[in-house]
Amino acid sequence: MGFDFDFALSTIPTIIGAIGTTLLATVLSCLGASVLGFTFEMIRRGGGATGLAVRFLIDFIRSTPVLAWLYFLYFVLPFYGIRLGAVTVGILGLSLYYSGYLAEVFKAGIDAIPKGQQEAARALSLTRRDTVVFVIAPQMLRNIAAPLGNYLVSILKATPYLAILAVPEMLGRAFDIASETYRYAEPLTVAGILFLALALLISYGVKRIEQRLLAAGRR
Amino acid sequence: MLAETSHPVAAVQLIPHVRIDGLNKWFAALQVLKNIDLSVRPGVRIVVCGPSGSGKSTLIRCINGLEPFQKGTIQLDGIALGRNARDTATARRLTGMVFQSFNLFPHLTVLANCTLALRRVLLKPAREAEEIAMQHLTAVRIPEKAQAFPAQLSGGQQQRVAIARALCLNPRIMLFDEPTSALDPEMIKEVLDVMIALAGSGVTMVCVTHEMGFAREVADEIVFMDEGRIVEHASSRDFFSRAAHPRARLFLDTILSH
Numbered sequence: 001m002g003f004d005f006d007f008a009l010s011t012i013p014t015i016i017g018a019i020g021t022t023l024l025a026t027v028l029s030c031l032g033a034s035v036l037g038f039t040f041e042m043i044r045r046g047g048g049a050t051g052l053a054v055r056f057l058i059d060f061i062r063s064t065p066v067l068a069w070l071y072f073l074y075f076v077l078p079f080y081g082i083r084l085g086a087v088t089v090g091i092l093g094l095s096l097y098y099s100g101y102l103a104e105v106f107k108a109g110i111d112a113i114p115k116g117q118q119e120a121a122r123a124l125s126l127t128r129r130d131t132v133v134f135v136i137a138p139q140m141l142r143n144i145a146a147p148l149g150n151y152l153v154s155i156l157k158a159t160p161y162l163a164i165l166a167v168p169e170m171l172g173r174a175f176d177i178a179s180e181t182y183r184y185a186e187p188l189t190v191a192g193i194l195f196l197a198l199a200l201l202i203s204y205g206v207k208r209i210e211q212r213l214l215a216a217g218r219r
Numbered sequence: 220m221l222a223e224t225s226h227p228v229a230a231v232q233l234i235p236h237v238r239i240d241g242l243n244k245w246f247a248a249l250q251v252l253k254n255i256d257l258s259v260r261p262g263v264r265i266v267v268c269g270p271s272g273s274g275k276s277t278l279i280r281c282i283n284g285l286e287p288f289q290k291g292t293i294q295l296d297g298i299a300l301g302r303n304a305r306d307t308a309t310a311r312r313l314t315g316m317v318f319q320s321f322n323l324f325p326h327l328t329v330l331a332n333c334t335l336a337l338r339r340v341l342l343k344p345a346r347e348a349e350e351i352a353m354q355h356l357t358a359v360r361i362p363e364k365a366q367a368f369p370a371q372l373s374g375g376q377q378q379r380v381a382i383a384r385a386l387c388l389n390p391r392i393m394l395f396d397e398p399t400s401a402l403d404p405e406m407i408k409e410v411l412d413v414m415i416a417l418a419g420s421g422v423t424m425v426c427v428t429h430e431m432g433f434a435r436e437v438a439d440e441i442v443f444m445d446e447g448r449i450v451e452h453a454s455s456r457d458f459f460s461r462a463a464h465p466r467a468r469l470f471l472d473t474i475l476s477h
Contacts, residue, residue, distance in 0.1 A: 119285055120322035124336040124388065125312050134335060138326045
């Protein structure tokens, strides 16, 4: 039984039909992980008891498997009366899981900013919030564009985990076809190529943004 | 005469902009400031000098609350620094600071560096903020670089922008922390020239510097520090002609013999 090219082509519409779910999960998880990760890092940086608690939380998140998070949120939360849809749980799980990693990336990006920048902001009487928004965050983004892009691609590649919650994303859809037809090579290849295309697209976009950030006032 | 000194205008003149009493500061176990008393009256230009490690930079960084201190008081126009966050913020607003390493925001243009605090702290509309910033950039003779990024400027140009940026908030007290120490020799003059022009405008200045020529030309008073203490505080003329403390004499001899 060789690779059936025509069969492969015929699976494309079905699999591409799930691209919306894959992209939705990717984009929302990236946003969720970034916002959570940045918030965690800001709280950790603030120190004190909450800072310490968040530090442990970040380490805890990073030390547990993403599948454990997804299963936990999907199967355990309902016991406590919290019922969420599969897609919501998937996005929540990926956001939480990757927030731990992104907090570390943000930390590195902020640590790389010279101390004098915060001092200048203080000397100019900028509020803490304004200092973060106008001085720290833009320079942080410039420092971390490359690793941040890597994690965004990682999140895209982690969306197939959502298949275990029966979320109809691309790899899950490909597997459905395989189970019905007993032909695995074609649908999985098609799904793989589509993921590759998306990943390359994101990488390219990130590279462009990085170049633009670096072009503005290279140190 | 009593009648004259109690005149309101005279009284205002006598209230020091900066008043430091019994200031002590430690970095962990190391005491870096020891019983500092210092008053800076409005319009007075003070140069703080001394060997490295004598605490001059730490002192000037205490004056705008960048460094916390453990004992003593600092008041700016009667408002205490370091007692509570609100007073510290109010007092800090009276100051402008220029750093040794410029500390311009590298991701913002020269103009945006200057307008940021105008817009976010003084809540000026964009147009007005830009007008104010351009006035100060013109005063430091660099208006043509308004749209450039800091990295495109020389060190001397960056420091002049930093001075303009500090002036935008219209501070009553300008603090300079070794403003020319990070500059190539040929750029020192352009920065000193701007500072000399600024001194002529009547703003109160506290300047940590090794530039004794500048000190002689501009300073009303010289403070000489050694090992965390003020060992000499004299008028500029007295300091250069007859500094009393042996450490100050040695310092002057070394510096002026160059």
